[in-house]
Amino acid sequence: MAEAPRTSEARRDAVFGRWVVFSPARSRRPTDLKSHAPANPSPAAAGGGGEGAPKPSCPFCYGRESECAPEIFRVPAPPDASPWRIRVIENLYPALRRDAEPPAPEEEGEPTPGERAVVGFGFHDVVIETPRHDVRLWDLDAAGVGDVLLAYSRRVRQLMEHPAVKYVQVFKNHGASAGASMAHSHSQMLGTPFVPPSVTTRLNCMKEVFERFGKCSLCEFQSKDILVSETDNFSAIVPFAASYPFEIWIIPRHHSSYFHEIDKDTALDLGSLLRTMLAKLSKQLNDLPFNFMIHSAPFGVSTSCLPYTHWFLQIVPQLSVIGGFEIGSGCYINPVFPEDAAKILRELDC
Amino acid sequence: MAEAPRTSEARRDAVFGRWVVFSPARSRRPTDLKSHAPANPSPAAAGGGGEGAPKPSCPFCYGRESECAPEIFRVPAPPDASPWRIRVIENLYPALRRDAEPPAPEEEGEPTPGERAVVGFGFHDVVIETPRHDVRLWDLDAAGVGDVLLAYSRRVRQLMEHPAVKYVQVFKNHGASAGASMAHSHSQMLGTPFVPPSVTTRLNCMKEVFERFGKCSLCEFQSKDILVSETDNFSAIVPFAASYPFEIWIIPRHHSSYFHEIDKDTALDLGSLLRTMLAKLSKQLNDLPFNFMIHSAPFGVSTSCLPYTHWFLQIVPQLSVIGGFEIGSGCYINPVFPEDAAKILRELDC
Ligand SMILES: Nc1ncnc2c1ncn2[C@@H]1O[C@H](COP(=O)(O)OP(=O)(O)O[C@H]2O[C@H](CO)[C@@H](O)[C@H](O)[C@H]2O)[C@@H](O)[C@H]1O
Numbered sequence: 001m002a003e004a005p006r007t008s009e010a011r012r013d014a015v016f017g018r019w020v021v022f023s024p025a026r027s028r029r030p031t032d033l034k035s036h037a038p039a040n041p042s043p044a045a046a047g048g049g050g051e052g053a054p055k056p057s058c059p060f061c062y063g064r065e066s067e068c069a070p071e072i073f074r075v076p077a078p079p080d081a082s083p084w085r086i087r088v089i090e091n092l093y094p095a096l097r098r099d100a101e102p103p104a105p106e107e108e109g110e111p112t113p114g115e116r117a118v119v120g121f122g123f124h125d126v127v128i129e130t131p132r133h134d135v136r137l138w139d140l141d142a143a144g145v146g147d148v149l150l151a152y153s154r155r156v157r158q159l160m161e162h163p164a165v166k167y168v169q170v171f172k173n174h175g176a177s178a179g180a181s182m183a184h185s186h187s188q189m190l191g192t193p194f195v196p197p198s199v200t201t202r203l204n205c206m207k208e209v210f211e212r213f214g215k216c217s218l219c220e221f222q223s224k225d226i227l228v229s230e231t232d233n234f235s236a237i238v239p240f241a242a243s244y245p246f247e248i249w250i251i252p253r254h255h256s257s258y259f260h261e262i263d264k265d266t267a268l269d270l271g272s273l274l275r276t277m278l279a280k281l282s283k284q285l286n287d288l289p290f291n292f293m294i295h296s297a298p299f300g301v302s303t304s305c306l307p308y309t310h311w312f313l314q315i316v317p318q319l320s321v322i323g324g325f326e327i328g329s330g331c332y333i334n335p336v337f338p339e340d341a342a343k344i345l346r347e348l349d350c
Numbered sequence: 351m352a353e354a355p356r357t358s359e360a361r362r363d364a365v366f367g368r369w370v371v372f373s374p375a376r377s378r379r380p381t382d383l384k385s386h387a388p389a390n391p392s393p394a395a396a397g398g399g400g401e402g403a404p405k406p407s408c409p410f411c412y413g414r415e416s417e418c419a420p421e422i423f424r425v426p427a428p429p430d431a432s433p434w435r436i437r438v439i440e441n442l443y444p445a446l447r448r449d450a451e452p453p454a455p456e457e458e459g460e461p462t463p464g465e466r467a468v469v470g471f472g473f474h475d476v477v478i479e480t481p482r483h484d485v486r487l488w489d490l491d492a493a494g495v496g497d498v499l500l501a502y503s504r505r506v507r508q509l510m511e512h513p514a515v516k517y518v519q520v521f522k523n524h525g526a527s528a529g530a531s532m533a534h535s536h537s538q539m540l541g542t543p544f545v546p547p548s549v550t551t552r553l554n555c556m557k558e559v560f561e562r563f564g565k566c567s568l569c570e571f572q573s574k575d576i577l578v579s580e581t582d583n584f585s586a587i588v589p590f591a592a593s594y595p596f597e598i599w600i601i602p603r604h605h606s607s608y609f610h611e612i613d614k615d616t617a618l619d620l621g622s623l624l625r626t627m628l629a630k631l632s633k634q635l636n637d638l639p640f641n642f643m644i645h646s647a648p649f650g651v652s653t654s655c656l657p658y659t660h661w662f663l664q665i666v667p668q669l670s671v672i673g674g675f676e677i678g679s680g681c682y683i684n685p686v687f688p689e690d691a692a693k694i695l696r697e698l699d700c
């Protein structure tokens with residue numbers, strides 16, 4: 001820690017084309033407002049901490065299945081244990097509705113130039129990752145986490161069959177300041193009738209890189225300094241232009257466009273790496289709220305796009321509050337250099 | 351309130367090209383995590399509330415000017431009052447540094463395909479909107495708010511003279527969960543050596559609309575239902591595809607690309623409307639944390655872009671927490687339809 005402090009640097013990433021400002025000095029600024037950053041979350045805010053007793057009122061707990069929206073499928077447990085290990089269910093308060101009329105393929109009823117409104121058709125599902133209220137995702141073993149990933153991919157493949165579904169966003173919220181309303185370990189997915197804006201931006205940016213350099217943005221990275229850990233099939237890095245402090249990307253080492261094509265062995269390998277990364281973050285950041293998101297290719301992109309679309313899993317710890325600069329400009333200020341975060345995470349035993 | 355509940359709808363806006371999912375049913379979902387939404391902020395979290403006594407340790411207060419980073423300019427007060435009304439100063443913990451070497455105009459040292467790093471050159475300033483700790487921006491009169499806007503525009507014009515500054519993001523954070531670290535009423539601006547990602551996206555989207563329809567996205571809007579208030583020069587609306595509940599845009603009624611070209615009378619008119627909108631939001635949402643951002647055109651865009659770039663001011667109350675769906679997809683879930691929010695705000699006396 002006796003090294004000379006780094007000065008500010010601006011970096012642009014090769015996946016979203018985002019500029020990020022790295023400014024270690026920013027972390028020294030004072031505050032006279034309480035609860036500024038959620039850096040030391042209360043046990044309640046941290047959500048579903050390991051010590052919590054099973055909550056009698058939680059509909060995601062084993063034995064309360066009837067209080068949930070309908071089940072889509074379950075992953076059974078070995079006999080003599082609880083009857084299920086994972087349940088994929090409908091969201092009881094869906095943002096998009098499976099019973100709405102899907103928009104006609106080329107419906108272009110734009111009320112005002114450029115604006116568009118369509119009925120809220122889509123699928124909004126919840127993945128209950130464990131029957132137990134007091135178990136966090138990274139408390140499961142590698143195979144357990146792998147099975148959750150396989151449940152995601154199975155459900156994505158089902159949704160892909162629906163002609164009006166253009167994309168499925170898989171994501172997890174852990175802890176109140178990461179948006180979670182339920183403490184019981186779970187994730188969600190939303191199948192949308194449009195390609196979401198960030199997906200379009202990502203594909204455009206990766207295409208530009210491919211056209212200029214003849215290379216996929218995620219197939220190689222120069223610097224070992226940002227590497228946290230590697231397995232046969234995946235690299236975990238703190239990306240070169242991370243928007244958030246201690247952000248992690250888990251990237252398949254071999255080019256692959258679609259997450260949902262993952263096979264059993266690869267899912268086990270990813271399960272093991274994801275488990276380790278979440279354990280490291282939890283240890284380093286004191287069970288901080290976080291989100292993770294899977295970034296895949298939209299369904300039915302032309303085969304000419306496949307060489308530059310490469311799926312990955314992004315983990316975002318909620319260390320800093322987003323302010324007007326970020327909302328307005330889409331550009332983030334990150335006080336922690338990726339190389340420094342990667343070194344800390346690399347050296348952490350988990 | 352006896353109307354049939356609306357069902358979900360997805361809308362795309364004509365400025366950022368963002369899809370937003372409107373889902374009133376979402377607001378009924380339960381939570382077993384405390385402090386989920388910052389809907390009822392504590393006085394500390396709400397930041398700088400009207401009742402707070404002047405804080406002896408606040409460097410933004412009158413009399414403590416020597417504890418601040420250097421002053422750039424001040425707006426003097428009439429004799430026999432405090433010697434200033436507004437101060438524009440350097441940020442003591444700048445994200446970008448004015449003393450760094452500006453990047454060479456065409457420096458393209460990309461270490462890895464598509465990635466880029468430049469030194470953290472730029473300007474990061476703070477606008478202290480009042481010498482008094484217990485005064486909020488909307489406690490000033492219309493002329494006082496207008497003068498703050500004129501201070502922004504004067505500083506933007508100064509920064510524009512620097513050949514390496516490509517954009518200036520003007521923004522305000524109010525309250526802890528909107529990111530503010532200082533309670534004393536202030537705003538900030540960052541002059542960046544690159545065009546920020548959201549600005550590029552906005553220009554591309556507005557260009558597309560212009561090419562398809564021959565119209566600027568912001569010069570007309572069809573529906574009176576989303577109008578909150580109007581003055582000679584500005585309309586305040588809840589945008590058709592608002593990303594956030596009770597989001598407001600204040601838009602010049604006559605086409606204008608650059609905020610910084612605003613004149614004194616127009617600034618007074620805007621000051622009066624901005625004041626009213628902030629007072630309405632504060633009344634309706636109980637002094638909730640919020641951000642506002644000014645969206646203008648980058649410096650030196652070609653004149654062919656001017657017909658479709660139209661500046662506006664966006665106000666975002668921090669009612670809901672961003673979760674993994676929003677971070678991953680760039681698509682927002684908003685439980686409040688713009689027409690409903692606009693009606694409530696329109697009918698509120700302020
Ligand atoms: N009995 C039951 N059966 C089935 N489903 C049930 C249920 N009871 C509750 N649910 C659903 O379970 C989900 C739990 O999800 P999370 O805790 O991850 O966050 P939530 O979706 O509430 O919102 C967060 O994530 C979204 C998306 O990122 C953001 O829009 C939002 O602001 C943020 O708070 C909720 O969507 C809820 O509707």
Ligand SMILES: Nc1ncnc2c1ncn2[C@@H]1O[C@H](COP(=O)(O)OP(=O)(O)O[C@H]2O[C@H](CO)[C@@H](O)[C@H](O)[C@H]2O)[C@@H](O)[C@H]1O
Pocket residue numbers: 029030320321322323324325326333409417418419439440441442443444476522523528529530531532533537538
């Ligand atoms: N004595 C002094 N003289 C001069 N300046 C002083 C000073 N003491 C403090 N300052 C500066 O005053 C500013 C106050 O700004 P705000 O309260 O609006 O939010 P802040 O910039 O801290 O971060 C919020 O906004 C940014 C940008 O949106 C987000 O990155 C961040 O996460 C969020 O918390 C700080 O930037 C601070 O550096």
